Amino acid sequence: MKITVKDLQEKLVLKALTETPYAQTEVNDMYIGDLLSWVMSRAKEGNVWVTIQGHINIVAVAVLTGVSCIIAAEGAPVDADTISKANSEGIVIFTSKLTSFQLARRFAEISAE
Amino acid sequence: MTLHYDVIEDDFISAGEASSDLKKVLKQLGIAPDIIRKIAISMYEAEINMVIHANGGTIDVEIKPDKIYICLKDTGPGIPDIDLAMQEGFSTATDKIRDLGFGAGMGIPNMKKNSDFLKITSEVGVGTTVEIEVDCAKE
Numbered sequence: 001m002k003i004t005v006k007d008l009q010e011k012l013v014l015k016a017l018t019e020t021p022y023a024q025t026e027v028n029d030m031y032i033g034d035l036l037s038w039v040m041s042r043a044k045e046g047n048v049w050v051t052i053q054g055h056i057n058i059v060a061v062a063v064l065t066g067v068s069c070i071i072a073a074e075g076a077p078v079d080a081d082t083i084s085k086a087n088s089e090g091i092v093i094f095t096s097k098l099t100s101f102q103l104a105r106r107f108a109e110i111s112a113e
Numbered sequence: 114m115t116l117h118y119d120v121i122e123d124d125f126i127s128a129g130e131a132s133s134d135l136k137k138v139l140k141q142l143g144i145a146p147d148i149i150r151k152i153a154i155s156m157y158e159a160e161i162n163m164v165i166h167a168n169g170g171t172i173d174v175e176i177k178p179d180k181i182y183i184c185l186k187d188t189g190p191g192i193p194d195i196d197l198a199m200q201e202g203f204s205t206a207t208d209k210i211r212d213l214g215f216g217a218g219m220g221i222p223n224m225k226k227n228s229d230f231l232k233i234t235s236e237v238g239v240g241t242t243v244e245i246e247v248d249c250a251k252e
Contacts, residue, residue, distance in 0.1 A: 036161075037219035041154050041227070045146070053214045057161075060129025064136055064153040081126060089133070 001113055003027045005069050005092060008048060011110045012103060014071060014094035017083050022092040027068045030107045032100045036061050043067055048107070050100045054078035058093075059085045069093070073100045114142075114176040120160055120187075122169035125213070131172050132157040135183075142176065144249060151227040151247050152181055158220040159185045159243045165210055166190070167241060180229070183245040191237040198233075199225065 005022040008014065016022075028046040033039040034053050043049050045066035051058060054077050062070055069092035072078050078093060086093050096103060116138065118131035132153055139149045156172070163170045167189025175182040192198050199221050206216025225231050230246035 034214055035217050035219075036214040037158060037217055037223055039214075040157060041219070041223050045150075055213055056126055057128055057213060057215075060133055060157065063133045064129065064157050065150075085126075 001111065003110060005048075007110065008069070008107070009094065012071075012096065012098070012106050014096050017072070017078055017093045017095055018086045018091065020087055020090050020092045022069060025068045025092070030104055031067070032104060040065060050103050052076035052100075054082055056082045056085050058082060059089055059091050062086075062091045063089050071096055071103060073098060073103060116174040116176070118172040118174075120163045120169045120172060120185075122164065122167070124164060124169070128161055128164045129157055132160050135174060139176070139181070144181075148181075148247060148249055152183070152245075155224040155227040155231075155245050155247070156183055156185075158223045159183070159245065161215060162220050162243075163187050163189070165206060165215060170240075178249065180249055181247045183243075185243040185245075186240065187242075188240040191239055191241055192233070192235040193237050195233050195235060 005025040005027055008027055026046060027048045031043040031047040032050045034051050036057060040061050043065040047067045048069050049067040050071045050073050052073055054072055072095045075097050136149055136153045167187035170187030173184045197203055201222040202218040204216045204218035210216045228245045229248045232244040235241040
């Protein structure tokens, strides 16, 4: 099944922190990681990236890898300058109380639907 | 086509901006996505290293039909042992930098993996020059 960022937001009950439009952007897989160099070289275009990092450099990593959106797991704090930078770069950031594992499990469930 | 960027010391707010801008330019030029990815990864790592370890510096990019050449120059403390710095896992980053998700000792290995040519010249107390080339030839 084709999953869009909008589907993800609804089914994983994610709260958007940014104003970037996202409705029909497609999500092809999930990538979880907090070490930016690691994420940089492994996350793929179209992935949803789950992390607990909230500082501004996640925006550059998202732009450069071309991920479809970022989810800050476990309510990890996201800096205000990260959000404003994401808005200006067209990056979508969500927040969720769920752990990375719980998010991955739900993602696997909706992927199988 | 040539591009020039200035990287500011300790400026984590704009770190990665030069790499992000170059990615946009390459996309507009219609360069293949896998080539753009290699350039984005290797240049970002080099740019972040400049912010973390050096006193900022300059980046010059030459876009040629067959290759993209990136030259990053800083006037930072220099690298005493380049072979050691090339090893995966080796890092001199502080705990503060590690908390931000950097300093895992993957920077230079990532540059090597994602370029077709990498040359690092460094003199302690003078600075470091990193030259990266990525081939654009159709595969």
